[in-house]
Amino acid sequence: MTAPITRRDLIGTSAAAAALPMPSLADAPAPAAPAAPAVAALTINGQVHRVAIDQRTSLLDALREHIGLTGTKKGCDHGSCGACTVHVDNKRVLACLVLAHRVEGRAVTTIEGLAQGDTLHPMQAAFLAHDGYQCGYCTPGQIMSAVSLVEEGHTQSEAEIAEWMSGNLCRCGAYTNIRAAIQDAARAKRA
């Protein structure tokens, strides 16, 4: 992303930050009200969605709350868990750190756009076969990262996969199965 302002700059206005025990804060002015929502035309999985959204709306919330694509998950809303991983112009990106208005005109792919009709993407099929999940909440993000990993050429060894998948937390601890799934899918692609 080349955005001069990312959502990281805006996260400071969250409720938690206001709770900092600093005496002066009680008198501090509330954050200035942002401009009214504006329509953004977002291309998601090849389809254009026009949504009236706040400037502050993250791509993640635009997907989940405004477009109804809830496959992309919110684990931290803060760029530290990887659950929200999507592709923007074929690169993996954390949707919680991207302002939705900034991706107008770019191609966003989410987990819902990976399968071809009833045919799963090979990475999805590999996760299914290797039981690369338990609760499934980190899974869309894991799969979107894993698809990129193959593109990026970071699947040469198990150790390399482990390293480059370490931005995607899985609290259920499915890591070894996730590595096996990625190795399989990568091998199939090379073959």
Place this chain on the structure above:
Amino acid sequence: MYIGQGIVRQDGRLKVTGGARYAAEFDVPGCLHAVLVQSTIPAGAITGYDTAQAERMPGVVAIITHQNAGALNQHKAAQQTVTHPFLQDGRIVYNGQHVAVAVADTFERAEAAASAVRVRYAPSEAVTVMDESALSRAYKPKQFQNGEKSPDVSRGDEDAAFAGAPVRVEATYETPVEHHNPMEPHATIAMWRGDTVAVWTSTQGISGVQETLASAFGLPKESVTVVCPYVGGGFGCKGNTWPPATIAALAARHVGRPVKLVVTRPQMFTSNGYRPKTIQKIRLGAGRDGRLLSIRHDGFSQMSDPMLGEFSEPVGVVTQMAYSCRNVAVTHRVVPVNQGLPTYMRAPGESSGMFALESAMDEMAHALRMDPLAFRLANYAERDEQKDKPFASKGLRECYSRAADRFGWRQRNPTPGSMRDGRILVGWGMATSTYPTNRRPCHARIVVRSDGTVLVQSGVQDLGTGTYTIMAQCAADRLGVDIARVSAQLGDSRFPQGPVSGGSATAASVLPAIEAAADALLARLAALAALDPHFAQVPPADIRLDGFDLTAPGRRVPVLQVMARAGLHTVDAEGSSAPGDAYKAHSCHSFGAQFAEIRIDPDFGTIRVSRIVSCFEVGRLLNARTGRSQLLGGIVFGIGMALQEETLVDRATGRIVNSNIADYHVPVNADVPDIEVMTVDAPDLATGALGAKGAGELPMVGVAPAIANAVFHATGRRVRKLPIRVEDVLA
């Protein structure tokens, strides 16, 4: 038989395509967004709120505080230890307590409004951290293990036996505050229709949510509908019904619109419990022959102000049955501080308690110059000596030998610091794990539909453990039908009631209920067939289901044909089950042996786990694929406990300083080595007809002590406090 096979998860396809809907993802028209405001002091009273500015912000519908929330009753339900719903009074007992909630038309606007709410406080003195100096505040828990057990238990005369023991070990161990941090934050959508409320919520126990909300709002249970088809991880923090769920319902009632409340990741650290910090004092006495003469285990665990409820980490419960020993004394005390209410976290008491006990066992083995495994075998418990009951099954000996062989334990040089790989120190450690087999009353229904599909329903939950799949496997087996016809439904309070998914009890509880429902359904189908002209004169008892046909000698009619002739679109039957006499007559536990290899860089002190080999005895493994995942996942959780996880508190403000998933470290992919799990397949028929014991918590129990013991083996340093860090092993 489908049971036992590695059937692919029924819900797998939905999970890999983004189609599985978690609590916050249900599309409820007109839904508003709520964001919690939390206290910024650890103790005192609210003297007032300034909400005018927040109320004027665009899109804001309401700011709800204790002054306008309206009265709620205390939370009450079976196994509900969280009693206070919040927003009822101005008392502050911890930093991060919910003090208001902002409701607006979008999430961004609710978040902005929440940040504009100002709260005025009159602070009072606070004790924010449990350390040795706080132990003077300790008291005996009043509701130890839901009031089902006594906090103090003993046998023999521990004092005298310890005094006379030729070899003695005495030490204090500490485990930190840990947070569950499931990847899905807690979330609730609440919608009222008149005096009934529907909630979509992320929970390990829909029936608990139903009862708790009914109690809080003074409603009959039937007026509360709870839906939760998927849970994005729980690990204990979604076992109780916590205030955010109640507050979501309260907010929805207040504004007269549906409301969605998603707890933010930082708020997850003060909203749904945590594993309390423990300080554990252990002393062991042994003879020179390696026989344990005495065990004493005194556990102190952090508690909140009792106004919030009560929870005590039961660290010494396993100590009572883990080894053969005549003289044992165990006590539990809680220490109130200004923090939130703690709760169950994966293997509560077993994992924290076994870290202490299994470390002490390692220390004793070292003092005796005995091999740690040989020392454990010398004190193998053939029966539960505290309950004075036989174990329903115990395959621990086999677990020890298989895991030890696979690991290569015999090649271990016992001298600390003696094993190296180049300049890297290598450590080998082991520990025992055990976890009780819990089983609770449960109900289930099976429905045959005219399209040839079979539905199996129960109000249980699938936390990612594979419940959907094993329910279908079980029903297909019992009915003798192709599993392709069978699908499971759960997580809805309109289904027959199921228990909370906690204590690794779901499988052992729901499967017998499904078997009973299947038997009832077969009887119903047979009775129906007996009315069919094809079966004239055949008594129902002679009619069987074969494939999807009803048969009797010389006759065979498709089920659907019998149903059609009777004019029925569906046929259903219910069944239920509860722990039986065989269960009560035994001490029921699962067991395991866990071996860890770690590598420490002597210059940097970095500790890496390079190998874990475990063998478990979990009764019958119901699904080879999902069962294995559960065992692997538990081990990963244990690695986090051993080396990474710790919630840190600022002593002055009582505020959690690492309340986010970047600074609260959990294992990432690169932290997790090759893990090998094996199982001893031994159906435990005393605990249930299918012989399943729990597998969710057991696998983490021995991991932290095995790693701590490996650290000792690598360095000669005994680290008695988790997590073990670089600074603990650097000279």
